[in-house]
Amino acid sequence: MPDWVDPVAHYMLHEGLKNTLRIAVFALIGSTVIGILVGTLMTIRFRPLQALLRLYVEVWRGLPIIVTIFLVYYALPTTPYIHHRFGAFAGAAIGLSLWGSAQVAEATRGAVQSIPHEQHEAAAALGFGWLGRHVSVILPQAMRRLLPPLVSLLANVIQNTTIASLIGVTELLATGQRSIERLQFEAGADSHAFAIYGAVMVAFFCISFPVTRLAIFLERRLV
Amino acid sequence: MKRITVTAVALLLAAVVFTALGAAAPGGNVARMAAPLAKPKKPVKPKLPALPSAVKSRKHWEIGVKCDYPPFGFINVRGQNSGYDVAVARRFASLAFGSNKKVNFTCVTTPSRIPTLMSSRVDIIVSTLTWTQARSEQIDFSIPYYSATGRLLVPNSSSVTVPTLGSKTVVTTRGALYAAWTRNCFKNTKLLEVDSPALAVGAVKDGRADTFMFDDAFLLNVATQDPDVKLTREKFLNVPWGIGIRKGDAAMARWVNAALRYLKKKDEFAKILRANAPARYVPDFIDNVPRPKNSFAYPVGKDVTSICP
Amino acid sequence: MTLLASFDWQFIWDHLPDFWQGLKATLKVAAIGIAGSLVIGIVLGAARAHKLPVVSPLAAVYVEVFRNTPILVQIFFIAGALPHLPGHPIRLDPFTIGWLSVMVWGGAYNTENFRAAFEAVPYRYREAGLALGFSRLATFFNVTLPIGARIALPSSINTYVSVLKNTSLLTAIGFAELTNTAYSLESESFKPTEVYVTLGAIYLVVVWTLSALMRVVEWRLSIPESR
Numbered sequence: 001m002p003d004w005v006d007p008v009a010h011y012m013l014h015e016g017l018k019n020t021l022r023i024a025v026f027a028l029i030g031s032t033v034i035g036i037l038v039g040t041l042m043t044i045r046f047r048p049l050q051a052l053l054r055l056y057v058e059v060w061r062g063l064p065i066i067v068t069i070f071l072v073y074y075a076l077p078t079t080p081y082i083h084h085r086f087g088a089f090a091g092a093a094i095g096l097s098l099w100g101s102a103q104v105a106e107a108t109r110g111a112v113q114s115i116p117h118e119q120h121e122a123a124a125a126l127g128f129g130w131l132g133r134h135v136s137v138i139l140p141q142a143m144r145r146l147l148p149p150l151v152s153l154l155a156n157v158i159q160n161t162t163i164a165s166l167i168g169v170t171e172l173l174a175t176g177q178r179s180i181e182r183l184q185f186e187a188g189a190d191s192h193a194f195a196i197y198g199a200v201m202v203a204f205f206c207i208s209f210p211v212t213r214l215a216i217f218l219e220r221r222l223v
Numbered sequence: 224m225k226r227i228t229v230t231a232v233a234l235l236l237a238a239v240v241f242t243a244l245g246a247a248a249p250g251g252n253v254a255r256m257a258a259p260l261a262k263p264k265k266p267v268k269p270k271l272p273a274l275p276s277a278v279k280s281r282k283h284w285e286i287g288v289k290c291d292y293p294p295f296g297f298i299n300v301r302g303q304n305s306g307y308d309v310a311v312a313r314r315f316a317s318l319a320f321g322s323n324k325k326v327n328f329t330c331v332t333t334p335s336r337i338p339t340l341m342s343s344r345v346d347i348i349v350s351t352l353t354w355t356q357a358r359s360e361q362i363d364f365s366i367p368y369y370s371a372t373g374r375l376l377v378p379n380s381s382s383v384t385v386p387t388l389g390s391k392t393v394v395t396t397r398g399a400l401y402a403a404w405t406r407n408c409f410k411n412t413k414l415l416e417v418d419s420p421a422l423a424v425g426a427v428k429d430g431r432a433d434t435f436m437f438d439d440a441f442l443l444n445v446a447t448q449d450p451d452v453k454l455t456r457e458k459f460l461n462v463p464w465g466i467g468i469r470k471g472d473a474a475m476a477r478w479v480n481a482a483l484r485y486l487k488k489k490d491e492f493a494k495i496l497r498a499n500a501p502a503r504y505v506p507d508f509i510d511n512v513p514r515p516k517n518s519f520a521y522p523v524g525k526d527v528t529s530i531c532p
Numbered sequence: 533m534t535l536l537a538s539f540d541w542q543f544i545w546d547h548l549p550d551f552w553q554g555l556k557a558t559l560k561v562a563a564i565g566i567a568g569s570l571v572i573g574i575v576l577g578a579a580r581a582h583k584l585p586v587v588s589p590l591a592a593v594y595v596e597v598f599r600n601t602p603i604l605v606q607i608f609f610i611a612g613a614l615p616h617l618p619g620h621p622i623r624l625d626p627f628t629i630g631w632l633s634v635m636v637w638g639g640a641y642n643t644e645n646f647r648a649a650f651e652a653v654p655y656r657y658r659e660a661g662l663a664l665g666f667s668r669l670a671t672f673f674n675v676t677l678p679i680g681a682r683i684a685l686p687s688s689i690n691t692y693v694s695v696l697k698n699t700s701l702l703t704a705i706g707f708a709e710l711t712n713t714a715y716s717l718e719s720e721s722f723k724p725t726e727v728y729v730t731l732g733a734i735y736l737v738v739v740w741t742l743s744a745l746m747r748v749v750e751w752r753l754s755i756p757e758s759r
Binding site for chain 2: 611612615623624625626704705706708712715716718719720722724
Binding site: 058059062063064065066067068070071074075078079155159160161162163165166173177180191192193194196197198200201204205208209212 | 596597599600601602603604605606608609612613614615616617618697698700701703704711714715718724725727728729731732735736739740743
């Protein structure tokens, strides 16, 4: 193995991959929590609420993720409402969560609405209120149908963490690029760009492919 | 069905555990505390004004630096922040807290450094920040800590020079003063703006641009390492760099300027240059750093980007 | 609403021409990318659905690679790694990198859309075509393609809208599309709220309009039974 590989691999794995996965986990948790909440609320037959939530979903699904992240990271802190200063990592995690929550909300809405009406009626007949009905009867059933899209979202979120490199987060892609720049500076002509970018592609493939396969498998078995 | 739920829950738990096992510092701050560059100093504590309270109570600095601009701010082979600017930042940590490890670095780029400073994510930015009239209206500048000149990087076979920039494509980093200067003075020239100097070099080498207009310190190294490119003779836009401070933060400005004056008096900048630039360049650039006998001034009142050749 | 009160509308008004230039570039790249994805999707989707030898497995690899890697990495690979390809460096200008990368990415997703759609065309229709004397190729053009393309409409519309949204990532290689224009504007004027809210508004208008237009196309073309 040539000399240059070791420090580059070490930096990319220990700093880059670590940050990629950390952003992904935070974004996934944020998306799931907010998304399930919004999606469930969207099934309430109250026009103004539905309109508002529909707007939320269409905005965060319609904007390119990079624009969302720019809004959160650059524009939001200059408004008088936000006093706590958050770094690039948080900015990227919040931006990805907004996008992800819109996806999850849509999927949740579909999953909840696909539960047969008899379930609602039976639960109501047994004395469950709206909240109890949803928490104890509807959502557990909807979760089954929600799992494949959630797993598929995980793969997408992991891939989209690369966008965070554009606001300065040192995730996998950024660490690769910094290494290329350093090698270019030291060695002049040969920065091993092909090998390093190739390695980043392979790394993401190895993470994303099994997750996507899992999503397809779950889709077949659960739905 | 049970197996699937168990597998899915196990995967989720594994992901959470993995995250928890990751080191503490959030991404974006390369918080590598081991600093190979500074020698252990027994500082004769200089008489500096009071450290700003935010920094004092935090007991370390939060400083924005470049991570893609050798030899001023870049990531070295060990994955640590390194370079002239980084060394200056570490001197500040030594002067304030007695240890050059008491500083957290945040990577910034030319377009993101001022927003990052203005939103208080960092205390100051030491990030190859050239003084311009427009920038000085948004933030305050410390006294100069380096002075750079603009140069053109071209492929060896090229005959492009400043007078012939007319219909060519110039690449530079987004928001750099070279971008404004090109827009003002060379109306027919196409301007390509990228986010990092390395991307710009790539653009010239790959034929996406005819020339890279940038600071001499960065370009000279590129031209020397890379046999396929060269610098043209012209030098332009000689403007000093300063440390970016939030507007009105008088306590910070007082401290930073006092620290810079101290470093200048002790000829520390020359030491930092020698430690960070390859030996063969030091003679070329030793006059660009503040030394006891020289002085730099910002071209206040003049908008250098409108002064056309 | 103090936020709206302090919004510098004049600034936006003054810079609308810049936004328009950026938008034009975005739409140009997106148009080529969408057209390309459509063609790739149909051709490779058909190859996959009919399990053509050589082409089908290669297409499968292409699809899996480009769907499981981030598009930003693909863009940087085309822009920064291809010029260093050992032996045969490939150097492209930003515009070409732009439409090529979104086309290749969109084509991978679209291939999957069309494959599923062609396979979903009920076999009895294809059988009928063959029984009527059509060759396999003619059956494809006269039966499978018209029906399959309509089945594929919803998912491929999603892909086309995503292609449009992903052109925003071309800002990373310096291509002067809409997001790049906004980013540069902000780094010189220091008015992030005005710039990025306007940027967002423009994207929403474009994306929603495109989606709506495509839904109309889908409605017009949809198979009568499914209406």
